Every structure is written in structure tokens, then in C-alpha cells.
Amino acid sequence: MATTMARPAAVRQPAARRTLGARLRRTGVRNAVLFVGLGIFTVWTLFPILWIVSTSLKPDRDLYRKVSLLPSRITNAHYVEVLRETPFPTYFRNSFLVASATTVIAMVVAVLAAYAMTRLSFRGRGFVARATIVTYLIPPALLFIPLFQVAQQMPFTGQAAGLVVIYLIFAVPFSTWLAISYFNTIPSDLEDAAMVDGASRLRSLFTIFVPLALPALAVIALFTFTHAWNEFLFALLLIGRDSQKTVPIGLHEFVNGDVFAWGPLMAGSLIASLPPVLIYVLAQKWVVSGLGGGAIKG
Amino acid sequence: MAAIPGTERRPALLRTATPRSAVSRLLGRDWRIAWLFLLPLLLVLVGLVTYPFIAGIWLSLQRKVVGEPAAWVGLQNYRELLVGEQYAGTFWNSVRVSLTYTATAIAVKLLLGMAMALMLNERFRGQTLMRAVLFLPWAMPTIIVALTWRWIYDGSVAGLINFVRVEYFGQEELVQFLADPKLALWSVVTVAIWQGTPFFTMMFLAAMQAIPGEQYEAAALDGANVFRRFADITLPSLAPAITITALLSTIWTANSINFVFALTRGGPVNATMTFPMLAYEVGIAGARQLGLAAAVSVLFFPVFIVAIYILTKRMLSTEGRA
Structure with missing residues (x-):
């Protein structure tokens, strides 16, 4: 009991002095500024999200005829419609498969490459590291015209599976770069001991490195998944048939039809936002502290 | 153990204790396995980024309409964008x-x-x-x-x-x-x-x-x-x-x-x-x-x-x- 009482105080003291407004703390000015500032930011951040929620739960009458901010009564009709009467479940499944496959392939490629670049001695290491970063930074907008042309001759085009190949453009350099950063923090004596034991390189990779870097690798995987889940442009360019569409293009077409079905659209949007948002809430701790260096999202 | 790919590289590792061969001195101690591990990454970097990038520059020098054969036009496209009547x-x-x-x-x-x-x-x-x-x-x-x-x-x-x-x-x-x-x-x-x-x-x-x-x-x-x-x-x-x-x-x-x-x-x-x-x-x-x-x-x-x-x-x- 005594320790639990003592600890927060001990921690809070230095931390409190560290912050910018520490001196204003007792004056109340700091609190007022924080309260107003964060209040404005919260409203600014949340109103579109609440509008999605509100729209998705309103009967059509509240949406178009007698408009209201909040639902006059809550209905699940839009959710039923989007799940039963549209191909949304198919889109969702396609997105899930594409994002999962992209993530798995990218992680394997990244772990192998990052191991080579942090633990093996060979000429050309610097060049490959530089090429990886440059590739990560090259914006896909510069590539989509030629890729569109190339993809038209490929066997996979038009199928969701073809998107996996395209998504590796972002996923592989990104995960490789982050994996290099994490592998660099793993002390090398661990591995030297394993070498004496006669473990092979590949075994040391999977028995020592991967388990040690597992939390980090999980975070990288979550980001890769989210990126593939959210991708729009290439899916739009390469997918035509309904059965192969992913969620972003599927939802976008809800709007381009003749009828603007905002209710089902917002219901679908809410469902489609859940995976990345949940992933992000779970990984939030590492987002701020761990992923410095700027390699976060494309 | 023998079934794990990569184990056949072990002799190369043991060799580090002995004087290194000319090849290893030139390319680095672990060059074989390193490039093997890097192969998938390089495939992506070259096949999915470098190639389309160069293909894009190549394409920009052609008159190419979807579904029709391409014709070489040199810098014509650039001229059209920068000073041409229709697109500038x-x-x-x-x-x-x-x-x-x-x-x-x-x-x-x-x-x-x-x-x-x-x-x-x-x-x-x-x-x-x-x-x-x-x-x-x-x-x-x-x-x-x-x-x-x-x-x-x-x-x-x-x-x-x-x-x-x-x-x-x-x-x-x-x-x-x-x-x-x-x-x-x-x-x-x-x-x-x-x-x-x-x-x-x-x-x-x-x-x-x-x-x-x-x-x-x-x-x-x-x-x-x-x-x-x-x-x-x-x-x-x-x-x-x-x-x-x-x-x-x-x-x-x-x-x-x-x-x-x-x-x-x-x-x-x-x-x-x-x-x-x-x-x-x-x-x-x-x-x-x-x-x-x-x-x-x-x-x-x-x-x-x-x-x-x-x-x-x-x-x-x-x-x-x-």
C-alpha cells in the first residue's frame, strides 16, 4: 500500500516540472487555456464522426424531409440495408483478404531483408538501405499511369488478388525500414551466442530475432494492414467487377449512383472505419513513443 | 535441420575464422546469404517501383491512347502541356x-x-x-x-x-x-x-x-x-x-x-x-x-x-x- 501511494507522487514531480506550462499550473490560466483549446479541438475532431453516427441511425425522414441534428428515433434500417441488400459484405471480405495477404507477404520480405541489413556483412548495404527509403518516399501518384498500363497486361488484373501485388509497393519498403530500426536495437551478443551453438542464420532469425522483435513487428503489421485497408486509387483503377471490389471503391460508388443513399453509406462507412480505428486504439501507445523517424503512414 | 533453407551456407560462416577469400574480401563476408535474403525486397524495389518509374518516363515520350499502338513523339507531350494550345x-x-x-x-x-x-x-x-x-x-x-x-x-x-x-x-x-x-x-x-x-x-x-x-x-x-x-x-x-x-x-x-x-x-x-x-x-x-x-x-x-x-x-x- 505504501509503495502504491508513494509511486505516483515520485513520478509526477519531475514530470510536472518538465512541461511547458508548469509554472502557470497554480495560476489557473494554464487550466483555462487547456480547457478551451482542447474543447475546440474536440468539437472540430468529433463533429464529422458524430455526423456519421447520427446519419447512420436516423430514419430517412430526418435525413431529407424534416432534417434534424439528432435522430428523432433510432433505426437500424440503414445497417440492415447495407448488409443485406448491397454487396458490402463482399467488399468487406475482399478488403480483409487483400489487406491480410499484403501484410503477411510484406512482413516476410521485410524481416528477411532487415536481418540481412542489420546483421550480415556485405558490400552494397548502404545502397540497399538508401534505395529502400527512396522507394518508400516515391509517391504512387507518379507511378499510377505506367502501373495502370503495365497492369492491363497482367493476368491478375481485375481481381482483388492483383491489388496485393500493387500494395507491396508501399508495404514492403515501409515495413523493411521500420524492421531495420527495431533490429538495430537488439543487442548482437544474443545472436553471437547462438552462432557458437551452431544455429544457422535462418534459425537465429526465427528463434531469436523474430520473438524479440515480435511486439514491434506486430505494430508494423498493423500499420501495413491499415494502409492496404484504406487504399483507394489503385483499387479504383484496376478493379471493375463488383465481386472483386474492396470497401473504399464499393462505398464510393454508393454515392455515384443516381440516388444519394446517405443512410446506408454512412452505416457502411462506420463499419468500414472500425478495423483501422480499433487497430489504432490498440497500438496507440506505440504510435507516439515508438515510431519516430517519420515512417508512419503513406 | 537439413530441410531448413539456408543451412547449406554454414561453411561460409565457419570460413570467417580462416583467412578470407578474395571474393569475400570484395563482396563482404556474408554476401551470398545476404543477397539471398534481400532478393524478395529487390524484386519489389526493381519490379514494382524502378520499372514503372522508367516505364513512365518512356511512356511520356509516346503518343499512347488506351487500346491503340504507341507512337514515338519525343518531347511533343511536354510541349503540349507547357505551351500547347489545348492543354497548357x-x-x-x-x-x-x-x-x-x-x-x-x-x-x-x-x-x-x-x-x-x-x-x-x-x-x-x-x-x-x-x-x-x-x-x-x-x-x-x-x-x-x-x-x-x-x-x-x-x-x-x-x-x-x-x-x-x-x-x-x-x-x-x-x-x-x-x-x-x-x-x-x-x-x-x-x-x-x-x-x-x-x-x-x-x-x-x-x-x-x-x-x-x-x-x-x-x-x-x-x-x-x-x-x-x-x-x-x-x-x-x-x-x-x-x-x-x-x-x-x-x-x-x-x-x-x-x-x-x-x-x-x-x-x-x-x-x-x-x-x-x-x-x-x-x-x-x-x-x-x-x-x-x-x-x-x-x-x-x-x-x-x-x-x-x-x-x-x-x-x-x-x-x-x-
Whole structure:
């Protein structure tokens, strides 16, 4: 009991002095500024999200005829419609498969490459590291015209599976770069001991490195998944048939039809936002502290 | 054991104890297994990035319409974009729009992101929850963000902003946020700011947490006020993070097509025609002139080379720190 009482105080003291407004703390000015500032930011951040929620739960009458901010009564009709009467479940499944496959392939490629670049001695290491970063930074907008042309001759085009190949453009350099950063923090004596034991390189990779870097690798995987889940442009360019569409293009077409079905659209949007948002809430701790260096999202 | 690929490389490892062969001296001790492990990465870098990149430059030198054979035209496409009768106006308009769009979005995201990070770096009750809430836009799929704002901007009284104006502020006139050429670009920029600010906040917050507290204590003892401490300690310490974040975001913001595509498709009268949108309209949607569209992208590339060069240097120098 005594320790639990003592600890927060001990921690809070230095931390409190560290912050910018520490001196204003007792004056109340700091609190007022924080309260107003964060209040404005919260409203600014949340109103579109609440509008999605509100729209998705309103009967059509509240949406178009007698408009209201909040639902006059809550209905699940839009959710039923989007799940039963549209191909949304198919889109969702396609997105899930594409994002999962992209993530798995990218992680394997990244772990192998990052191991080579942090633990093996060979000429050309610097060049490959530089090429990886440059590739990560090259914006896909510069590539989509030629890729569109190339993809038209490929066997996979038009199928969701073809998107996996395209998504590796972002996923592989990104995960490789982050994996290099994490592998660099793993002390090398661990591995030297394993070498004496006669473990092979590949075994040391999977028995020592991967388990040690597992939390980090999980975070990288979550980001890769989210990126593939959210991708729009290439899916739009390469997918035509309904059965192969992913969620972003599927939802976008809800709007381009003749009828603007905002209710089902917002219901679908809410469902489609859940995976990345949940992933992000779970990984939030590492987002701020761990992923410095700027390699976060494309 | 023997079934595990890579084990056959073991003799190469044992050889390190003995004098190295000429090949190993030249290529490095583990060159065989290293390049084997790098092979998948190299396939992606070469096959999916380098090849299309070169193919794009090649394509920009051809007259190529989808479904028809290509014809070599040299720099004709570039001439058409820069000084040609049909396209020059549109192209230079897209330069102006891209510049306004990117510069405004980056400047506002930087200011808002800094303000948010400074507040979130303070200690208060509910800090973790607050962070989670303010970071939400960043986690949402861009296309869903765009569609939601399209609904918020709706030009009828059903749109959120117009509804609030009419219902609570007594305005009569409905504002056409996306159809009015004077408002459309700012409406799209606003959406980019809404979603992009948390990334800046996150990067600044991470950098702020790395500043040693003693610096603030010393400054406080010297009687420096909040603003002095921000200018003398926080800002200089954040300089590298500001550079990296702004450059990364510049590349992404300028090249993203999603917001424009879903909100306005470049209209009204090209008021929001950023260059990726122009490339799409020229190459994919309308005339299907792939060569001309490729030239649009290639013309913009030099702008990003500078950003990519600086970022690559910075990221390589921070490599060890994770």
C-alpha cells in the first residue's frame, strides 16, 4: 500500500516540472487555456464522426424531409440495408483478404531483408538501405499511369488478388525500414551466442530475432494492414467487377449512383472505419513513443 | 535441420575464422546469404517501383491512347502541356492549384498540430482519452473521410453546415461549398487539414517527449516565461521533427488524389484540379491519353526530388536510434 501511494507522487514531480506550462499550473490560466483549446479541438475532431453516427441511425425522414441534428428515433434500417441488400459484405471480405495477404507477404520480405541489413556483412548495404527509403518516399501518384498500363497486361488484373501485388509497393519498403530500426536495437551478443551453438542464420532469425522483435513487428503489421485497408486509387483503377471490389471503391460508388443513399453509406462507412480505428486504439501507445523517424503512414 | 533453407551456407560462416577469400574480401563476408535474403525486397524495389518509374518516363515520350499502338513523339507531350494550345492552360492551372492546396494544408496542419501537441504534452486528467480522440481522424480511411465531408458540405438544407446556418443562424442562402469555384478548393483543403493534423501532432508529441526536463527547469529558474521557453527550448528541439514531418506530409498531400476525387473530381471549372487529378483525367477518364498523363507526373517529379533527398539523408542518420 505504501509503495502504491508513494509511486505516483515520485513520478509526477519531475514530470510536472518538465512541461511547458508548469509554472502557470497554480495560476489557473494554464487550466483555462487547456480547457478551451482542447474543447475546440474536440468539437472540430468529433463533429464529422458524430455526423456519421447520427446519419447512420436516423430514419430517412430526418435525413431529407424534416432534417434534424439528432435522430428523432433510432433505426437500424440503414445497417440492415447495407448488409443485406448491397454487396458490402463482399467488399468487406475482399478488403480483409487483400489487406491480410499484403501484410503477411510484406512482413516476410521485410524481416528477411532487415536481418540481412542489420546483421550480415556485405558490400552494397548502404545502397540497399538508401534505395529502400527512396522507394518508400516515391509517391504512387507518379507511378499510377505506367502501373495502370503495365497492369492491363497482367493476368491478375481485375481481381482483388492483383491489388496485393500493387500494395507491396508501399508495404514492403515501409515495413523493411521500420524492421531495420527495431533490429538495430537488439543487442548482437544474443545472436553471437547462438552462432557458437551452431544455429544457422535462418534459425537465429526465427528463434531469436523474430520473438524479440515480435511486439514491434506486430505494430508494423498493423500499420501495413491499415494502409492496404484504406487504399483507394489503385483499387479504383484496376478493379471493375463488383465481386472483386474492396470497401473504399464499393462505398464510393454508393454515392455515384443516381440516388444519394446517405443512410446506408454512412452505416457502411462506420463499419468500414472500425478495423483501422480499433487497430489504432490498440497500438496507440506505440504510435507516439515508438515510431519516430517519420515512417508512419503513406 | 537439413530441410531448413539456408543451412547449406554454414561453411561460409565457419570460413570467417580462416583467412578470407578474395571474393569475400570484395563482396563482404556474408554476401551470398545476404543477397539471398534481400532478393524478395529487390524484386519489389526493381519490379514494382524502378520499372514503372522508367516505364513512365518512356511512356511520356509516346503518343499512347488506351487500346491503340504507341507512337514515338519525343518531347511533343511536354510541349503540349507547357505551351500547347489545348492543354497548357489546364496544366499551369494545376500547378497553381497544387501549390495553393499543398502550401495551405501544410501550413495549417503545422500550426494546429503544434498547438494540439503542446496541449497534449501537458499533464491533465483524461490525457490518454484525449489523445485517442484527437488522433481518430488519422486512423479513418481517407475515402470515408471524403465522403463524410461531402455529406457535411451538401448544398441542400440536408447538409450539416447549411442546416446549421439556416436553422440556428437564420441564413437564407444555401452555400454551395463544392460547386462554387471560389469556395471549392478551400473546402477540399479543410478536409485535408482535418484528417492530416493528427499526424503532425503525433510526430511533434513524440519529439517533445524526448526533450530533457532539466532544460525547462533551468529556464524556469532563470525566470523565463512560457513563451520564452517555447521559443528557446521547445522550438529548437523540435526543428528536425518539424522538417521531417512537413516534408513527408508535403509529398503525401501533393500526391494524394482521394479528397479531390471524391469531393469535386477537379471541378468546378478546374478550381480543384491538382496535378494527380489532372493526370487521372487526361490518362484514365477522358481522352485516355496515357502518354500525356505520364508527362504530367514526370513534370512534377523534380519538385519532390529535393524533399526525397533531404528526407533520405535524415532517415539514414537516425537509423540506429529506432
